[in-house]
Amino acid sequence: MRILMCIMKPFLSAYPPVISFIQHHLSFPTELFTNNMTSEKYLYFAGPKGELYKTWVQNLSCQGNPTPGVEYLDGFGTLIDNNGQMNVVKYSMLPPSVSFNDFQAYNPRHPRNLALSAIKGFRNSIEFTAKRGIRIDSILKNMNSSMRFFDSSLISFYQDYVLWSYKLRLTRLLNNDFSLTVVSVGSTLGEKIKKKKNGKSYPSTQKTPSIIDANIHAIDPYHNEPTQLEWETLPDGGLSCSKLFTIQDLLYYTNTDDGEIHFSFSAIISRFFFSINSIIDVEEDDTEPKSSVHKILNGHKPRGADWEITGSVDCCCCDSGSPIPIYSVHLASFTKTSKAVNNLQEDISKMMESITCFEGFTDQMLRLAIEIAYEDKVSLPRKGTYVRHLYGRLREMFGDHFTSVVIPQWEIAICRVALDLNKHSPSSSMVELLHLINIIWECPCGSFPIAKNVAIGVLADMAHVNAKTSVQQWVQDEVIPHLKKSCIECEHIPSILAYFWKLMDSVEDVKKKGRTETNNNEEIPSSAVK
Template sequence: MIVYHAHIWWNYGYKLTLHGDKPNRMYFSFLLVDLGPRATTNESLPRGALKTNTLNNQLSPKASNIYLRIGYRKDNEFISIVEAPLRPTTRMGGYYLDNAITYTHLNNLLSDNDVITFRVSLQVEREYFNIGKLGDIKSLAIIEERNVRTLESVLKGKKSSNSDFIFTRGDSSANDSTDYYVHKAPLAYTSITLRSIFDKKVSLPTDQILIESGEDRIIFPFLSESDMKFLLTYLYTERISLPEYNRFARVGRVISFLFDRDRLINIFTQWQRLIIESILEADDNQKVVIAMRSLIAIYSAPYGALPIAKRVAISTLADQIARQGDELTDKIKEDEEFKKYSIERILESALKLKRLITAVKKTSYD
């Protein structure tokens, strides 16, 4: 069972337990158990994971007016034959009803009906469903306007009198390369890896960053001009922007070697904020496209790097599928922009979430 609203969800499990030793004294208790933001628990992290793929500070919602209703459907109408409140229990952090239904009563219902329905209703304060507060989405830090003019000159490929190193993008043998005349001091300040390269000419165990031992040059063979703009902007000014959605993997591989863990987490945190803003601010007719682009980027990033952005993007896509019908997934598969990517896992996740959230009836008590 899932409680869902505004990109936030919480999973519950439920359990029927038979008590008693004689048929006329046997009854079922009902336990509603907190599972958490994910339905599965105790999963091991995949190799290369940055952190868990959940909101670390998400707690169980403080629910009230929790009721269990047991009944059956007749002519598309739910007929309730048992209705009782659930009480909080310290047992596994859930809600409990001791005598939900007797063994005899349940058997009689099953003999007369093919399906017996157990319905749980509860109230949760709207404030709980605040993705910004729950996810601690912080605004971009105000960065001192340092090295801005120098950066502009570097991005234009200009060589200044005090430039003392060269970054090369692409493959010069294929006539597809760009030289950037950079400055070691500001780059060494931002990246301890670059500082080591500048001082000791150390090589890195990757083909993403090639160190030329005979000259003051680093080659980034797989980065595009837009990738280099992101990288150089951060190195010079610490300002963070979003790479193109289909470049996250390339950029991610490079920055994972250049920056320490704290800087990486900060970069991903700000990418997350920018992704969420782009989705929430998108017009209705652009939500599918923005959500898909975001999910392609998110799925190519390290596991757990963008958990809140993933929630917002996947629930936005699931909502659009619920509105437009499952055939929307076929349209996405046939879209020229997306058909070249491996999107099956993305669409399967969105369909699964759609089935869960559309099964939850929500009523406002405002």
């Protein structure tokens, strides 16, 4: 009888919990208030720096047992009480001059029956316009502190599932004057993302948009003409205004109703930038699996195979209770792509007559590992898979090859599947879409920046194209019932819905219209939107 050799090296140790993209975790508020005039529910809770937030609550019942608490993303979040009741919330700073009854419930303003990327006419450029404010009390309070940067909320430009965000920033200089810049943030809605090796938080294939023209104005609170500001382009794609503001200037431009200094920002950007095909190839892939991989995965022994591998029969993460098959592979293929296996090559070679068991590997993990080792097209994780565990095992086995080769493959595959879903029939597409979203959320934040916006964008389009009631009710009727069928990890539901609300609100908050620019001769590829 042959010996079963188990590999239990450090590279197969349990993977730590995935990094959450949520900015803050707040304690659950103890008081819930009701506006007697509108019967809308509100709650107050303290923010991470002690600021007071006031929220409107939309009840959503949830299957499963999410962790009680509040998780939010720059203005939107999902609150879950101790009974598992889910509530979608929108919060804002509560200025002293705003009364309790002034707070309005969030309701999407985007026209119904239109996708988020809908725009009047097809033009080769798009003009985006938004207004933002920066709080004066934060500036005054920190005049003698080390704090120098004062930012507005994000301004997100979105079209055809491609996103790019900016923010306005007042910087306090050494002489206590202030400069205004438009900061190019990247493909994000505000979540914290671990920066990549190139120092950027967005994919290297997505370049910073080139601004064809822009207008920046300081809005006069006394209804005089807005002050137009001269600007120049910065190397990182942002803009810098030449005018410097004194503290007296900022006080003059402060709106006494909300305590903010308001600016307007408009920019014209080529439509080409918002083509998903200009970032990644989402065209249908007809590539057939390699014949050797096909044979191995079907239980056959290919010519020259010199190594037999299997997984843990009694692993708690196994896809089923049945024993995991034994696969005959070429050791050289694994040593080429896996530094971990290469380091163990000498030990493995001494026991080539044995079956090597990868401790903690399920059958699906082994099959994916074989596809990776042979540098074949790597399949997406199946529905019901504990993706976080799978990611950790494969990441530690294949190292940089996994993150630089496999993760981009998965991102392309997620985009292809999501864009191909029938947006007019949520009942037939929702389970598959939620499965894709679960893969995105189970992997470390920043792994799929493009696919994240595509998948949530498709979900938002479904909500707008199909909803005959409110979007909140559509989520309750169409999304919540499919959560269990999609095998989505319940802990991700609050942050997924927070990102969903945030994307819709960000798109609605920026006006856009088609433009024809004679100095822009780029060929515009066909849109990925269906």
